[in-house]
Amino acid sequence: MKSKQETIFSSKTLTYFLQLADTMNYTQAAQILGITQPALTQQIKKLERTVGAPLFYSVGKKLRLSEAGRTMLNATHEIYEVLNQATDEIQQSTSADSGEINVGLLTSIEYSVFEDFAIQYYKENPDVTISFHMLTRKEIWDRLENNRIDLAIMYLPDDSIKNWKPYRSKKIITEDLLFIHHNEKFAGRKKIRLKDTLNNVWVTYPREYYLDQVIRENYKNAMVDTPNSVARFTTPDQIYEFSSATGAFTALPNSYILAKGTQDNMYSAQFEPGIKFDLAFVFRKDKDEIPRVGRVLNAFDQYLAEQDYTTRLTHIHDEKYRNSEGAKD
Known part of the structure; x- marks a missing residue:
């Protein structure tokens, strides 16, 4: 059984969350991700249950990030930044004339x-x-x-x-x-x-x-x-x-x-x-x-x-x- 950390930080979960945070539109985000809208909604609700708070809320027809959503977005960007820096540091030790x-x-x-x-x-x-x-x-x-x-x-x-x-x-x-x-x-x-x-x-x-x-x-x-x-x-x-x-x-x-x-x-x-x-x-x-x-x-x-x-x-x-x-x- 997956731990809470594994559920939150799976690559797929973060990708879905970031795409929705970028478009603020379930239909558009699902199209870009190549999945159905119900599948995206299910993944976001699953993530919200894991963190224990709603990440998005609606004002009329417009979607907005909640306070918890902004915290999650900042944390996700920090995670990607650490991973990118690690990748670059590894590659800096590689050869100049191959790869x-x-x-x-x-x-x-x-x-x-x-x-x-x-x-x-x-x-x-x-x-x-x-x-x-x-x-x-x-x-x-x-x-x-x-x-x-x-x-x-x-x-x-x-x-x-x-x-x-x-x-x-x-x-x-x-x-x-x-x-x-x-x-x-x-x-x-x-x-x-x-x-x-x-x-x-x-x-x-x-x-x-x-x-x-x-x-x-x-x-x-x-x-x-x-x-x-x-x-x-x-x-x-x-x-x-x-x-x-x-x-x-x-x-x-x-x-x-x-x-x-x-x-x-x-x-x-x-x-x-x-x-x-x-x-x-x-x-x-x-x-x-x-x-x-x-x-x-x-x-x-x-x-x-x-x-x-x-x-x-x-x-x-x-x-x-x-x-x-x-x-x-």
Whole structure:
């Protein structure tokens, strides 16, 4: 028979509690966890019976953490912090030239430079496995919290990240968000005002995605209507292809356009005022002291010192273009 401590601190119990505390919605939490709502409710009630107090209470239709729930949440975060620190300390004694590094890459990011770096790094370090995981912003944050990825590559600043205390960031480049359109009247413009981008439908990222939130926030701050989105996709390739095929306007990072280029019926311009954000590595403090992780970060610095990020993107685009032209011949 399990002890009270085993019941409270089982991995499944804590995972269920944390997910509900994060979403404050039984239905949403159950969907994310891949279980039924009654199963989640049963697990939470079981935990409440074990600790001897309710962890949540309702105000109308809204769920709230009780005082006991806040105590449990703080304790759970402390438990995970201790486990993460222990894991990092163990890994700091491991080899720099062997083992695995897990990298979470935001799905909306142009990945060609990181793909090229991984190829070069493997040739020089064949005993180090770099595993890239294409993830949503929430998935990246959850995996950072649970120490399931060593490095994240994501956009900043990000207001959805509430607790930066255990984390560090390392900027890679500052990105420009470009307006992508099919209006020949604007073809010669290098900059386009936000209010001039609303005379056509758009294709964008899903509402919870970073870039969609950035777009809506900038239009709101400029006191103009937000674009009318008729389709939403999770990757820049999907957005680009929909825009190209339908004539819908959109917005994509400059890095993606440098790597992809624009077709004959498409034009790009900067927004006025400009929309900028940083592309950065994010990782737990002391992760860079793990030999193989620190070595990868240093190698990436050297990789960009030899040829900067923008130049590499341009060369990748040129190489793809030459290959496609060769295939046609």
